[in-house]
Amino acid sequence: MKLKFGPMPVRPALKPIFRWTHSAAWLSALSVFAVIGLCAVSVFMLWQMRLDAARRTEITSRSLIQVLGRDIARNIELYDLSLRAVVDGMKRPDVADLSPDLRHMLLFDRAATALGYGSIVVLDAAGNVVTSSQSAIPPAFNSADREYFRYFATHADDDLHVSSPSVSRLSGQWVITLSRRISNPDGSFAGVVAGAIFLDYFRGLFTAAGVDHAGTVTLYGPGGTVAMREPFDPRQIGTSVADTASYLEILKAKSGSFVGPAMLGAGDRHFAFAHIGDYPLQLSAAVPPGEIYADWQRKALGLGSVVLCLCGVTMLLTWLFGRELAQRRRAEEATAELNIELAQLATTDALTGLANRRRFDAVLAQEWRRSVRSQQPLSLLVIDADYFKGFNDKYGHQKGDEALKLIARSIEAATDPSHDISCRIGGEEFAVILPDTDVEGAIIVADRIRDTVAGWKLAHAASPHGVVTVSCGLAQIPRTPAVDPAALIAAADKALYEAKRLGRDRVGVAGRVVSNLRLASAL
Secondary structure: OOOOOOOOOOOOOOEEEEEEOOHHHHHHHHHHHHHHHHHHHHHHHHHHHHHHHHHHHHHHHHHHHHHHHHHHHHHHHHHHHHHHHHHHHHOHHHHHOOOOHHHHHHHHHHHHHOOOOOOOOOEEOEEEEEEEEOOOOOOOOOOOOOOHHHHHHHHHOOOOOEEOEEOOOOOOOOOEEEEEEOOOOOOOOHHHHHHHHEEEHHHHHHHHHHHHOOOEEEEHHHEEEEEEEEOHHHHOOEEOOOOOOHHHHHOOOEEEEEEEEOOOOOEEEEEEEOOOOOOOOEEEEOOOOHHHHHHHHHHHHHHHHHHHHHHHHHHHHHHHHHHHHHHHHHHHHHHHHHHHHHHHHHEOOOOOOOOOHHHHHHHHHHHHHHHHHHHOOOOEEEEEEEHHHHHHHOOOOHHHHHHHHHHHHHHHHHHHHHOOEEOOOOOOEEEEEEEEHHHHHHHHHHHHHHHHHHHOEEOOOOOOEOOOOOOEEEEEOOOOOOOOHHHHHHHHHHHHHHHHHHOOOEEEEEEEEEOOOOOOOOO
């Protein structure tokens, strides 16, 4: 029997499996980090915008309070100059001897009749009106029951006195009364000079300053009474807030800001406040948090919606891409499994499960090169079933296939699968590659195979031995000169023919014949 060998096929290099796995993982991680980073930056920006909104509100409120405070203090100071002029005039004895018209012209200047100011009156020690800036002939009424008159009657105080808001008896309007004490040369009480500023004057100041854009602006009179408030509510004028926590906080410093409960109403307010000069007057601007952050909330809602949409689109695209990668990975896994299965099918004999001729050629060429390079022995067994054509003719091809499987199992039982390579290289022809095995060891393996096959006692009427047997041809390098793997196969094949010529069921060794060799270990 002559074996023919073609060129050994070259297996294509397998592409790396799951080459997208790490890329997909990194892409997902980067997408998550990008979303987190975008959200973090957006939150930071929104927080900064919120702080800026609070700072702008505070700056606006402080500026408004300062402007209004300076205007009110300057007007009170100018009005006080008129009161001082009247006090100085009343201290001169010759003024009382003047005619009413001349005394009126001497005591009262044009400032006393300016818009927003009430009449200046001079009261004697009994509270009766002595003279008035309104006319040379004074009105007939008594103000001894007024707070400012009682104060000066009991206090030797030469400073300006500011009274709480009250309704004027002359005009019937809400006013703040400014007054000074008139003393006799000996220091005793001689009367009071009193003037009024209409609360509507302060309302005009508030309107001119545009306080409608600064929440609630309030002017507090002595004792924490509400003198003016914008938005205006006449029912709140004269209301005392002296016992509220926020007003007590205002009294602690000349100016500042804080967050506290509303004095009139519910909820918290952001207060900016200042005292008006050295007078017992205070100004505050109170802004509800909802107004402070109303514009910010609109911007935050818009920006947040855009960011959430971008994050959603990013996550959706990432999910879609990840799903695509997962599908591709599954396809690659299926392809890889199919390739492995195809590779196994390409190198495995379908009937016996042993390596096929393709695998045999590749391994033999590899082991032959290694043996030549390392000068280690390499043995090759070529095995053929005896009288197998007669077996098929007698028992049929199905029984023939069972006999081939039995021979394959016998070869597997007699060899080491981790070291030896068992192959089916033809119809009833098998081969065993024995790396690092000398002739003696290869003969032992061959006899084990032959004895195992015969030990099955599978009936074979067409054989003189009566059972299925095999013959083996053995070639080994460097004992057998072989310039290439084909030469080694040819030598083993020649030894097989020699074993068949000598009667079959035996081992033929290239260069000599070994007949019916038995070892104690084999027995």
